[in-house]
Amino acid sequence: MRPALSPLEALEGLDATEKADIDRILETLVYLYSESRRVTKEVARQHGLTGPQVTALKMLEGFGDLSLSDLSARMSATNSTVTGIADRMVRDGLVERVRSERDRRVILIRLTDRGSALAAQIPVESMSVFAAALRSLQARDRRELTRILRVLSDRVADLVAEGGPPEAEARTEAQANAETEAEGKP
Amino acid sequence: MRPALSPLEALEGLDATEKADIDRILETLVYLYSESRRVTKEVARQHGLTGPQVTALKMLEGFGDLSLSDLSARMSATNSTVTGIADRMVRDGLVERVRSERDRRVILIRLTDRGSALAAQIPVESMSVFAAALRSLQARDRRELTRILRVLSDRVADLVAEGGPPEAEARTEAQANAETEAEGKP
DNA sequence: GGCGGATGTTACGCACGCGAAAGTTCCAGA
DNA sequence: TCTGGAACTTTCGCGTGCGTAACATCCGCC
Known part of the structure; x- marks a missing residue:
C-alpha cells in the first residue's frame, strides 16, 4: 500500500506516511471536538444559555448541590473560571450560593426553581453530537x-x-x- | 463480554454498558485534548508566548506570509479572534501587518526577524504530547x-x-x- | 462610469479560562 | 491555647473565542 522508506527516512527513523497519519488523526480529533462544542453551544443558545452553563445545570441536576470545587472538578475547569460562571448564573436566577453548615469555607451551588425547570427542559448534555456518533x-x-x-x-x-x-x-x-x-x- | 440486556433495557433500547462506554470515551477524549492543550500552553509560556501565538508563528514559518483570513482558517478560529492575536503579536514585535499590493482589502501577516528567530527556536507544534503518544x-x-x-x-x-x-x-x-x-x- | 453585492478586516461587547494573590475558615500539633 | 499551615473561594489581569456590526475595497454588470 504505502511506498518503501527512502534511505533518508530509514536513516532518520522518520516515516512520511506515519507523520501524515498522525496529522490526520489530530486534525480529525480537533474537528470532532470543536464541532461538538459548537453544537452544544448552539443548543444552549436556543435556551438563552451558554455551553458551560448547560454543563453546570446538568451537573447540579444530576448530583444535587455541589461545592464550587466539586463543580469545577466535574466541569474540568479551574475554580476561578467556575466562580465567574456561577456569578452569571446567580445573576440570571439559575442557581444560588449557600454557605455549608459543616464547613464554613465551602460554598454550595444550588439550583433555583427556575434553574431546575430549565435543566429539565434541556435534553442534551455536553458533547451530545459526539455521543450520538459514538452510539452509531x-x-x-x-x-x-x-x-x-x-x-x-x-x-x-x-x-x-x-x-x-x-x-x-x-x-x-x-x-x-x-x-x-x-x-x-x- | 457484556451481560445480556435486561428486559427493561431491551424495551427502552438502552444499554447501561453502552452508555458507560460512551461516557468513558468522551471523558478520555476530553482528558487527552485538554491535557495536550495544557502542555502546549506550558511550552509556549517558557518562551514568553501563548498557545495560539505559537500556532500562528509555526503557520507563518511554514507557509510564509498569510492573509489574516488564511491564517484564521489554518488556525481553526474566526477572523475576529485572530485579529486580536495578531494585535498582541504586533505589539510584541513578532509579526507585522503588510497591505497586499494585489488586493488592498487584504492584510498580510508577516514574521519579523524576532518572530522568525523565535519560531525557529520553538520545537513543538500544537498537540505535541498527543502526537508523541500517537507515535508510540x-x-x-x-x-x-x-x-x-x-x-x-x-x-x-x-x-x-x-x-x-x-x-x-x-x-x-x-x-x-x-x-x-x-x-x-x- | 457607476452601482450593488461580495469579500476582507477591524471594532465592540460578552463569556470563558487560567494563574497568581488575597481573604476566610479549618485543623493539627507544640 | 494558640499558631502555622492547609483547604476553599474570590479577585484581578490577561488572552482567547465568538457573533454582530461597521468600514473599506473589489468586481460583475448595466
Missing part, C-alpha cells in the same frame, strides 16, 4: 476505540509525569537535536 | 484509530448537516471542507 458505531469498533484511547491516555499521563518540565518528551529526535542549543528566552 | 502506538492500532475516527467524523458531519443531534439544529457552512481539506502540506 459498531460495538466492536467502540471497544477498539476504548482500548486504543486507554493506551493513549496512559501514554500521555506517563509523558506528562516523567518530565517535570513538559518539554523534553513530546518531539522527535531531529527536533531534539535542533534544540540542544536553543534554551532561554528573550 | 502500534501501526495497526493507528490504522484502526484512523478508520474509526473517519467514521465518527462522517457521522458528525451528517448529524450537523441534517439538523443535528437529538434536538439541535445547528447551521454551518464552512465546516464541510474540514474533511476534504485534509490533504497537502509544504
Whole structure:
C-alpha cells in the first residue's frame, strides 16, 4: 500500500506516511471536538444559555448541590473560571450560593426553581453530537476505540509525569537535536 | 463480554454498558485534548508566548506570509479572534501587518526577524504530547484509530448537516471542507 | 462610469479560562 | 491555647473565542 522508506527516512527513523497519519488523526480529533462544542453551544443558545452553563445545570441536576470545587472538578475547569460562571448564573436566577453548615469555607451551588425547570427542559448534555456518533458505531469498533484511547491516555499521563518540565518528551529526535542549543528566552 | 440486556433495557433500547462506554470515551477524549492543550500552553509560556501565538508563528514559518483570513482558517478560529492575536503579536514585535499590493482589502501577516528567530527556536507544534503518544502506538492500532475516527467524523458531519443531534439544529457552512481539506502540506 | 453585492478586516461587547494573590475558615500539633 | 499551615473561594489581569456590526475595497454588470 504505502511506498518503501527512502534511505533518508530509514536513516532518520522518520516515516512520511506515519507523520501524515498522525496529522490526520489530530486534525480529525480537533474537528470532532470543536464541532461538538459548537453544537452544544448552539443548543444552549436556543435556551438563552451558554455551553458551560448547560454543563453546570446538568451537573447540579444530576448530583444535587455541589461545592464550587466539586463543580469545577466535574466541569474540568479551574475554580476561578467556575466562580465567574456561577456569578452569571446567580445573576440570571439559575442557581444560588449557600454557605455549608459543616464547613464554613465551602460554598454550595444550588439550583433555583427556575434553574431546575430549565435543566429539565434541556435534553442534551455536553458533547451530545459526539455521543450520538459514538452510539452509531459498531460495538466492536467502540471497544477498539476504548482500548486504543486507554493506551493513549496512559501514554500521555506517563509523558506528562516523567518530565517535570513538559518539554523534553513530546518531539522527535531531529527536533531534539535542533534544540540542544536553543534554551532561554528573550 | 457484556451481560445480556435486561428486559427493561431491551424495551427502552438502552444499554447501561453502552452508555458507560460512551461516557468513558468522551471523558478520555476530553482528558487527552485538554491535557495536550495544557502542555502546549506550558511550552509556549517558557518562551514568553501563548498557545495560539505559537500556532500562528509555526503557520507563518511554514507557509510564509498569510492573509489574516488564511491564517484564521489554518488556525481553526474566526477572523475576529485572530485579529486580536495578531494585535498582541504586533505589539510584541513578532509579526507585522503588510497591505497586499494585489488586493488592498487584504492584510498580510508577516514574521519579523524576532518572530522568525523565535519560531525557529520553538520545537513543538500544537498537540505535541498527543502526537508523541500517537507515535508510540502500534501501526495497526493507528490504522484502526484512523478508520474509526473517519467514521465518527462522517457521522458528525451528517448529524450537523441534517439538523443535528437529538434536538439541535445547528447551521454551518464552512465546516464541510474540514474533511476534504485534509490533504497537502509544504 | 457607476452601482450593488461580495469579500476582507477591524471594532465592540460578552463569556470563558487560567494563574497568581488575597481573604476566610479549618485543623493539627507544640 | 494558640499558631502555622492547609483547604476553599474570590479577585484581578490577561488572552482567547465568538457573533454582530461597521468600514473599506473589489468586481460583475448595466
